[in-house]
Amino acid sequence: MHTSDLGQVALLIAFPIALFGAASAAIGARRSIPSLVVSGRRSVHAVAALVFIAAIVLLGAFASHDFGVRYVAEQSSREMPVRLILAAFYGGQAGSLLYWLLALCLLSVLAIRRHPSSHPALLPYVAAALLVIEAFFLLVLAFVASPFERLPFVPANGRGLNPLLYDDGMLAHPPVLLAGYVSAAVPFAFAIAALASGRLGNEWVLAARRWVLGGWAILGSGLLLGGWWAYHVLGWGGYWGWDPVENVALLPWLTATALLHSLAVQERRGLLKVWNLSLVIATFALSIFGTFVVRSGVLGSVHSFAQSAIGPFFFAFLGLVLLVSLALLFARLPRLASPATVETLYSREATFLANNWLLIGVTFATFWGTIFPLISEAVRDVRVAVGAPFFDQVNGPLLLGLLVLMGIGPLVPWRGAGRATVWRNFRLPLLGGVVVAIAAGIAVGPAQFLAACVFGVIGFIIVGVGQDYWRAFRGQQRAASSGPLSAFITVLVRHRRRYGGYLVHLSIAGMAVGVVGSTFFKLERQVTLQPGESTTIGRYALTYRGIETQPGSGVQAVTASLDARTGDGRLLTSLAAERRFYQGWESQPATQVAISTVLPWLDDLYVVLAGWDEPTAAAVTAGRFVLPSGEPLAATFHVFVNPLVAVLWLSWPLFLAGTLLSWWPDAAAAVLAPVSRRRGVPAWSQA
Incomplete structure (x- = not known):
């Protein structure tokens, strides 16, 4: 028996436990049988433990280069950096489904343990719904798309990740996105619990x-x-x-x-x-x-x-x-x-x-x-x-x-x-929006009238949020005779859902600035340059310095270097655009874009190495692309100027801060929370 078989066994055992737990929790709640409710709750923990074991086994197979496991052989290689083991884990279909299931199990445990005495009539149904979803993914992983399937032989090396997944962004984007998908299961389970139990209030x-x-x-x-x-x-x-x-x-x-x-x-x-x-x-x-x-x-x-x-x-x-x-x-x-x-x-x-x-x-x-x-x-x-x-x-x-x-x-x-109150609230934000729209129109010209209007709407949003907060801030100062900092914090804490939401609105407005800038004012051109030649795009001049290869373990990079200058010749930055050839994936080179954000205009200089001359002296040797030494090569670049994209990315921390502030529990919610006990329904916390 191979170590990887332990992961498959864990999934096979977890599947009937999930089905049993779902049935136990639902029947126990319906017929007021505490022992069945207990079984349902314990099943949530048991399935989570077994899925966690399966995930650890798969990570261990990657870490030990167990290429006898088909999934490991398809998604990794000996040359792959250790930091990308996690990316390999969810880089393919079976692994991403196991990650989906693991995240669901962890959220399920949190959901049933968070307030065990607050919603005893709902939680058994919540557990049942979540276990049914887990059972489906266990069915697929155990019997249709197992990440633990073994090859009839053990290859000396694996194929490695798809080159697009070698970027460090893969350590964040897929797991966060999949966790977002998974998180929809918990509110769904609460809604199903409300419908099944008949508790249809708030x-x-x-x-x-x-x-x-x-x-x-x-x-x-x-x-x-x-x-x-x-x-x-x-x-x-x-x-x-x-x-x-x-x-x-x-x-x-x-x-x-x-x-x-x-x-x-x-x-x-x-x-x-x-x-x-x-x-x-x-x-x-x-x-x-x-x-x-x-x-x-x-x-x-x-x-x-x-x-x-x-x-x-x-x-x-x-x-x-x-x-x-x-x-x-x-x-x-x-x-x-x-x-x-x-x-x-x-x-x-x-x-x-x-x-x-x-x-x-x-x-x-x-x-x-x-x-x-x-x-x-x-x-x-x-x-x-x-x-x-x-x-x-x-x-x-x-x-x-x-x-x-x-x-x-x-x-x-x-x-x-009344209309008088509404007009009093709207006057300043409308004025702010009109001023911003006019200023934007003067700056960008009549040809971009729509962009100026959108900027005006964004100004309307920002001034409206600022006005609301200023009124609350001044009211707090007058009521408590407090200093500015104390009033600022008090308003945020007492009305955190409201002003957390407004911070999110401001972040969306910031993202809109980035989208408008990069949509309406983008510049783009494709150009072929010899070393020493320059091209201009917008207010910038790019000078191509040359191209070289940079061999590495399992990868070879072809790097083109450029200097970016202002129209008056002042050096802004140096750029290096690459194409990377990974071992086993030579026919699918990966692009490494050269990006530099130029202040104060917040323009992104965005340069892609699209190709280069390949003289007869160039060759592919042992899987490596070799450039002839000393021979200058022309290169083709796809060049963009993307204004204000940086504002889009910089709005994300504000988005998170506003969400966290809104998510922070509100003491007032406890007053609205209904008493969840009902005669004949076993208390979840006592089950």
């Missing part, structure tokens, strides 16, 4: 809100890290191309964004109960759909895996999720009606509702454009691709509308206000 909302917020932030961070990786590695000058895999990752983030706003409406006004449950179901279903698209390979993408046999399993599971959850929802519809209504358009709940409709519009347009190739192939036997122009033209106006609503939301109160 209890599940209060239990799930922070899970929704945390998962939303993780998935959003995964999307940003993915954009950063694409920008630095793929070499096409951008960070978002409406690729199918990018789109399916965006979909659950959009519905989760809508959910965060509509949950606030339910907490405050008791509205949108059916809508919120529908959004929770949709968010989890879209997470499974995204996993299905990437893992099945049904849609071509630079990010997706090759077509495999697991696609039908995911499709069937997605159908089961929708069937069961929607059946429960329809069965509870009579009890979900709310007597409250949106009383006026001049209210925050009306703004949030409009925000939801626009977000769902973007979600539907993105979903439709993503799956349209499959629909066209099924109907007309011709796969019609939908490109970036469709998404830009359809989603662009909707996203601009969302920015406008983001500015309006903080200016209107709950339940509405």
Whole structure:
């Protein structure tokens, strides 16, 4: 028996335990049998322990170069740096599914242990739902796509990672993005628990809100890290191309964004109960759909895996999720009606509702454009691709509308206000937006009128948030006679959900600045240069110095060096653009983009080595590309100037800070939390 077999055995044992635990927890809660509820809770821990053992075994197989394991041989080599073992772990299909399952198990343990005495009527159903999801992934990993399958022989070396995955960004982007997918399972489980138990008030909302917020932030961070990786590695000058895999990752983030706003409406006004449950179901279903698209390979993408046999399993599971959850929802519809209504358009709940409709519009347009190739192939036997122009033209106006609503939301109160109050709140932000739009229009010229308008909307958002905070800050100073620092901290702490959300709004506004700058004002050209020759692009001049090879262990880099100068000849920076040839992947060289952010303009100089002369003296020797010594070579470069992209990346810390502030528990929530004990339902903490 090989060590790797221990991982396979752990998965095989975990599968029936997950099924047993799900059944025990659900039946125990339904029939008030404490012993079964105990079994369900213990099953969550047992499955997590077994999956953790399987993950450790697979990591050990990578660390020991056990190339008898097919997955290890396909994803690693002896020359691969040790730091990339984690990237190899989730770099292929089976390993990424094991990581998905491991993250789900850890979140499941946290979910059932976080407040064991707060929601005893819900937690058994939560455990049952999570265990069913775990059982599905165990089924796939144990019987369909095992990461522990052994080869009939042991090769001397493995193939190694795909060259695109050698970038250090792979240590962050995939695990964060997958964790974001996984995190949708916990709010979904709470929603299913509410529907199954009949506890349809705000209890599940209060239990799930922070899970929704945390998962939303993780998935959003995964999307940003993915954009950063694409920008630095793929070499096409951008960070978002409406690729199918990018789109399916965006979909659950959009519905989760809508959910965060509509949950606030339910907490405050008791509205949108059916809508919120529908959004929770949709968010989890879209997470499974995204996993299905990437893992099945049904849609071509630079990010997706090759077509495999697991696609039908995911499709069937997605159908089961929708069937069961929607059946429960329809069965509870009579009890979900709310007597409250949106009383006026001049209210925050009306703004949030409009925000939801626009977000769902973007979600539907993105979903439709993503799956349209499959629909066209099924109907007309011709796969019609939908490109970036469709998404830009359809989603662009909707996203601009969302920015406008983001500015309006903080200016209107709950339940509405008179027109005089509304106008008093709007005057300064509107003035600020107009001033910014005019200043931007003067700076960029009439040809970029739309960009100036978007900058004006961003100014409207920033001034509106600043005005709200200033009023609260001054009010705190006057009420407590406190100093500026004390008043600043007090306002943040007492109203952390509100101002954490406003910080997130500011971060989104910052990201919008980056998107507008790099979309409307990008410069691009392709040029071939001899050593010593220069080219100009915008306010910059680039001088090509030469090209050389840099051999390394398992990789050879071909590096072209350039100097970047201002128009008056002042040296700004030196750039090194590379193409890297990894052993076993010589036919698929990886791009290493040269990027330098130039202050104070915040322009990104972005240079891609597209090719070079290959004289007859050049040869490939023992898998290495050899350049003739002493012979100057012309090189071809793809050069971009991307204004303000740095603002996009710099907005991420503000996004995280705002999310963390909003996520910080609010003492007031304890007042709203309902008593969760019910006669005949075993207390989860005592089970």
